[in-house]
Amino acid sequence: MTLTDDTCYTALQARDARFDGVFFTGVKSTGIYCRPVCPARTPAAKSCAFYPTASAAEAAGFRPCLRCRPELAPGCRGTSLAEAVLTRLQERAVEGTRLGDLEADLGLSSRQVQRILGSEFGVTPVQVIQTQRLLLAKQLLQETGQPVSEIALASGFRSLRNFNALFQERYQLAPSACRRKGSPVSEGLRLRLAYRAPLAWTALMDYFRSRLVPGVEEICGVEYRRTVTLGKATGWLRVWPHEKEAVLLVEVSPSLMRHLGAVQNRVRRMFDLDARPDAIGSVLGADPLLAAVITQFPGLRVGGAWDTFELAVRAVLGQQITVAAATTLSGRLAARIGNEMETPFPQLHRHAITAEAMQALTVEDLCHMGLVRARAETLKHLAQFALEGGLEFPPGLDHESAVAKLVELPGIGPWTAHYIAMRALRFPDAFPAADLGLRKAIGEGILIPTKQAELRSLDWRPWRAYAAAALWKSLTP
Known part of the structure; x- marks a missing residue:
């Protein structure tokens, strides 16, 4: 849908x-910008200016609303180069990455990034970075009891003085003025991550439950838990849905305080929180083959992964064997190369596997754990590929190009590459057509050829990854 001022104002009136x-929405009479769902009285149309991003609203001189809290708004992942660059820049901003260090990550020069963001969104890279860091800081000030100095560092700022000055300049408030008086402080750090309702949480938990790595992950009731390693920092997190609001609650161990930006980004990707259920449902729900599942599980998401390498290893282990057998092998690997750690949860006591640890094993070591030699050799190639940065893809790359790069690795075929693309790299149109379950589901009980499944999937573009999730769900009693 093309967003015009009239369309935006209609959505604002409906709090859609x-x-x-x-x-x-920037409100000219107050100098404040809001989300479309803001509970405040709707301003007159002549008082409104509409912006595609929070950074564009702030660049125009507006301050974030204290009621609807723009820092909680879900993201919006697009497929264009400009949208992909914006998303990557927003993610890296709160991880503390300097603008000058982003050229290799983005695959673009700083001048190209400047031109792309300016022409598409009317903002500079510096404005995007500053806005994202300030919004995360504002969120932490309101939701945690951590010292301002720690919050500044956790939000990506390298200087408390710069943080205080920029916060005062943009928001006309001292950081401490954002504190919520009397708010309870939990033992860990708790964040709220918004999504667009509905969210099929039970279906997501079904996906993760069948693939839990013993010692690394667990599900307790509606709550997902896992151990976390980010650089040299280690800790844990737990995630569960709010009972009444369209937000996930995320509690993180204090040891990860300075990595909250990275935690936030990874959780959003893992649980697919930036999905557009309305757009996805309008395409998939119109197909008789998928309509029943889409109706039964509104807001169906594509379950992702905490780490791309973890998911890639899992995909290789799952080649030509059952989900249960691949889970057993994952557990053996974690027990062998995942270092022990302590957490408040008895079932979480081990780090996840890493490319460095995998590379230290020999092919014979892997074979002794129950892997066939071909699979063991593939894992060794995959670990080397990851250590060389092969799993870091530049923004704007389409999924066909990513798949083509992955299948160049020995032992990685189209099924494995598409599976990695949809679950770890978050390409919404990736589709592992060779999958036996998908071919059977499309054939309504009859195993059809891969080419026929591929042709049938074209009806579901650009949401074929979600169609795959729905088809797999249809096979579950």
């Missing part, structure tokens, strides 16, 4: 949650 995070 489908547009949350898709645009922001």
Whole structure:
């Protein structure tokens, strides 16, 4: 949908949650910008200016609303180069990455990034970085009891003085003025991550439950838990849905305080929180083959991964064997190369596997754990590929190009590459057509050829990854 001022104002009047995070409203009479779902009285149309991003609203001189809290708005992942660059820049901003260090990550020069963001969104890279860091800081000030100095560092700032000055300049407030008086402080750090309702949480938990790595992950009731390693920092997190609001609650161990930006980004990707259920449902729900599942599980998401290498290893282990057998092998690997650690949860006591640890094993070591030699050799190639940065893809790359790069690795075929593309790299149109379950589901009980499945999947573009999730779900009693 093309967003015009009239379309945005209509959505604002209706407080339409489908547009949350898709645009922001600057109110000229107050100098404040809001989400479309803001509970405040709707301003007159002549008082409104509409912006595609929070950074564009702030660049125009507006301050974030203290009621609807723009920092909680879900993201909006697009497929264009400009949208991909913006998303990557927003993610790296809160991880503390300097603009000058981003050229290799983005695959673009700073001048190209400047031109792309300016022409598409009317903002500079510096404005995007500053806005994302300030919004995360504002969120932490309101939701945690951590010292301002720690919050500044956790939000990506390298200087408390610069943080205080920029916060005062943009928001006309001292950071401490954002504190919520009397708010309880939990033992860990708790964040709220918004999404566009609905969210099929039970279906997501079914996906993760069948693939839990013993010692690394567990599900307790509606709560997902796992151990975490980010650089030299280690800790744990737990995630569960709010009972009444369209947010996930994420509690993180204090040891990860300075990595909250990275935690936030990874959790959003893992649980597919930036999905557009309305757009996905309108395409998939119109197909008789998928309609029943889409109706039964509204807001169906594509379960992702905490780490791309973890998911890639899992995909290789799952080649030509059952989910249960691949889970057993994952557990053996974690027990062998995942270092022990302590957490408040008895079932979480081990780090996840890493490319460095995998590379230290020999092919014979892997074979002794129950892997066939071909699979063991593939894992060794995959670990080397990851250590060389092969799993870091530049923004704007389409999924066909990513798949083509992955299948160049020995032992990685189209099924494995598409599976990695949809679950770890978050390409919404990736589709592992060779999968036996998908071929059977499309054939309504008859195993059809891969080419026929591929042709049938074209009806579901650009949401074929979600169609795959629905088809796999249809096979579950």
